[in-house]
Amino acid sequence: MKYTNNIISFILFLVFSTSYAQESWSLDKCVNYAIQHNLQLKDFKYNQVSNKETYKQSIRSLLPSVSAYSDYNLNFGRSLDPNTSNFVNNEFISNNYALNAQIDLFQGFQKVNAIKASKFLYKATNQETLHQKYLLAFRVMAAFYDIQFMEGLLSISKEQKEVSQNNFDLVQRQVELGQMAKADLYEAESALIADQLIVTQNQNNVVAAKLRLMQEMNLENASTISITSSVVDFNDSNALETHQDSIFSKAKVFVPIVKAQELRAKAAKKQLAMAKGNLFPTLAISAGYQSRYVDNNFDNDTGMLVPFSTQIKDNASQFVGVSINIPISNRWSNHSRVKQQKVALMRAENNYNLQKQEMYQLIQQLVQEGEALRTEYEQSSQKMKAQLLAFEIAQKRYQKGMINAIELNQSKNLFANSQNENLQVQLRLKVNESTLDFYKGLPVFNIDSTP
Numbered sequence: 001m002k003y004t005n006n007i008i009s010f011i012l013f014l015v016f017s018t019s020y021a022q023e024s025w026s027l028d029k030c031v032n033y034a035i036q037h038n039l040q041l042k043d044f045k046y047n048q049v050s051n052k053e054t055y056k057q058s059i060r061s062l063l064p065s066v067s068a069y070s071d072y073n074l075n076f077g078r079s080l081d082p083n084t085s086n087f088v089n090n091e092f093i094s095n096n097y098a099l100n101a102q103i104d105l106f107q108g109f110q111k112v113n114a115i116k117a118s119k120f121l122y123k124a125t126n127q128e129t130l131h132q133k134y135l136l137a138f139r140v141m142a143a144f145y146d147i148q149f150m151e152g153l154l155s156i157s158k159e160q161k162e163v164s165q166n167n168f169d170l171v172q173r174q175v176e177l178g179q180m181a182k183a184d185l186y187e188a189e190s191a192l193i194a195d196q197l198i199v200t201q202n203q204n205n206v207v208a209a210k211l212r213l214m215q216e217m218n219l220e221n222a223s224t225i226s227i228t229s230s231v232v233d234f235n236d237s238n239a240l241e242t243h244q245d246s247i248f249s250k251a252k253v254f255v256p257i258v259k260a261q262e263l264r265a266k267a268a269k270k271q272l273a274m275a276k277g278n279l280f281p282t283l284a285i286s287a288g289y290q291s292r293y294v295d296n297n298f299d300n301d302t303g304m305l306v307p308f309s310t311q312i313k314d315n316a317s318q319f320v321g322v323s324i325n326i327p328i329s330n331r332w333s334n335h336s337r338v339k340q341q342k343v344a345l346m347r348a349e350n351n352y353n354l355q356k357q358e359m360y361q362l363i364q365q366l367v368q369e370g371e372a373l374r375t376e377y378e379q380s381s382q383k384m385k386a387q388l389l390a391f392e393i394a395q396k397r398y399q400k401g402m403i404n405a406i407e408l409n410q411s412k413n414l415f416a417n418s419q420n421e422n423l424q425v426q427l428r429l430k431v432n433e434s435t436l437d438f439y440k441g442l443p444v445f446n447i448d449s450t451p
Contacts (some may be wrong), residue, residue, distance in 0.1 A: 012203045026228045027144050027448050031137045034217040035447065038136055044129040051154045053116040061111050064103035069290075071096050083297050085104035092296035096383025097312070102286040112272045127260035130449055134256065134438070136216070141434065144214035145427045147227055150209045152423040154202040161195040161414050163395075168192045168410065175205070177269040180401075187405035192410075244363045251363065251439040252356055261352040268341070268348035275341040278334040281326040291316040311434075366436050373429040382421040 025033075035041060076091040104111070168188040174180040210225050219225065252258050293311045298304065306314075327334060394411035397403045438444045 017450060024228050027141060030144055030213065030217055030227070030343060031140050031445050031447070033219065034136055035133050035141050037218040039218065041129070041132050041136060044125070044132050047077050048122075048125045048129050051118070051122040055122040057114070058111070058115045058118040060359065061114070064101050066099070066101045069096070069098040069100070081296070082292060082294055090296060092294055094292060094294040096290070096292045098288060098290035100286065100288040102284055104282065104284045106281075106283040108279035108280030108282070110274045113277065114274040117267045117270035120263045120270065124260045124263035124267065127256040127263065128310050130447070131256035131260065132427065133447050134445070137447060138435070140216050141445075142431065143209065143216050144227060145431055147206065147209040147213060148229065149423060149427050150202065150206045152427075153420060154199065154206055154417055156419045156423070157195065157198045157202045160412060161192070161203050163412060164188070164192040164195045167395075167398070167405075171405070184405050187409075190228065191405065191409045199404070244360065244367050247363050247367070247436065247439050248360050250441050254441055255439065256360060258352075258355050261348070261355045265345070265348040265352045270344040272338070272341040272345050275334070275338045279327060284323050284325075285321070286323065287318070287320045291317065360378070363436075363439055366432060370429070370432045370436060373425060373432055377399055377422070377425045378430055380418065380425050384415075384422045386416040387411075387418040391415040 072094075073094045074091070075094060078087055078089055080086070081088045081090070081092075082094060167193075168185075171180055171185050171188040175182055175185050207224070213219075213227075214222060214225055277438050291312045292315045293308055295305065297306045297311055299306055391411045391414070394403060394408050398405070398408040
């Protein structure tokens with residue numbers, strides 16, 4: 001039975017692995033799957049839930065506090081009789097009941113500021129969670145395009161291997177006819193083996209790139225993944241709007257990590273107001289009800305034990321009171337907390353400014369890199385076309401015996417390198433434009449921003 005279960009489990013694993021491998025994953029689908037299954041992101045969501053409960057509790061702190069009390073006492077030996085207030089040596093049982101309520105009328109606006117501070121902190125954790133989603137999305141995007149790059153290199157290397165194979169077959173026929181020396185065959189065979197090795201290396205690089213993407217997605221029960229080979233297109237609007245100041249003015253309004261730091265600075269300001277509230281007097285109103293029952297309370301006329309309900313009613317007492325607490329000296333601890341909170345506020349505001357500065361510098365780098373990559377892309381495309389033309393000419397000259405195999409391989413390698421450079425610049429430019437589109441507020445990823 002155990003052997004059968006193992007066979008079934010193995011078959012199911014193969015089925016799921018095959019289904020994942022056959023399924024073609026788009027970038028949006030990869031990002032959505034990663035967000036749903038990332039364990040680190042779940043930890044941020046737990047913080048989000050915790051801060052939400054803290055915010056709700058800060059609102060509930062405005063409600064009055066109500067408490068009930070009851071006890072059961074067995075009195076023996078010398079004890080105070082609650083009926084006569086005299087000390088007796090009798091054994092008796094007593095029950096006390098109380099219900100108390102208190103509400104704070106004034107606490108230096110501490111509770112109001114606590115509500116505002118916890119609300120800002122809750123919103124900050126929402127933005128930090130959203131920020132982690134975007135960070136994960138960018139990592140998935142980088143891994144996704146890395147696969148496209150490796151698959152592109154593999155395709156180029158296969159084309160180069162096919163050319164080397166054709167040249168080898170051509171040289172082999174000419175050697176058999178006595179038109180070329182065997183040394184030329186050895187050169188052609190060496191070039192073919194070298195290209196076969198490059199194909200194998202690129203195949204391994206594709207497997208490694210797919211593994212990185214699956215790890216970022218936390219894709220389980222899958223041995224490989226197939227992605228959609230999207231066409232790399234470039235946004236013409238990026239060439240028009242590349243001024244870092246205009247992009248920054250938009251980005252600082254909605255970028256989650258910047259908004260989170262801004263909210264934390266606002267929370268620190270309210271926490272400073274809370275600390276100052278400890279310097280003010282506090283005012284509270286309280287009310288209560290209490291009663292008791294003892295089993296030695298007998299009626300003087302009948303000699304019978306007074307019933308429980310009658311004792312509770314006769315012994316009942318109520319009170320209403322107002323209390324004020326004026327802080328005079330608490331070893332200067334309240335003033336120290338105010339000073340510490342001022343430092344915390346300055347640190348929070350500095351972190352906010354630092355985050356804006358880092359984002360502005362990043363946008364500067366992206367704009368500069370984008371302009372450079374556009375130029376590189378145009379030049380590398382022209383270079384690739386020129387190398388293709390040179391290689392086609394070299395092939396014709398080689399077939400006519402005008403150049404040797406070494407010169408042909410040099411021309412072929414130059415053409416392959418130009419293809420690799422152009423492909424790399426293409427994908428780098430695509431990542432650059434997608435990142436800039438994000439800071440412009442364009443919908444790069446289909447990510448739900450609601451808490």
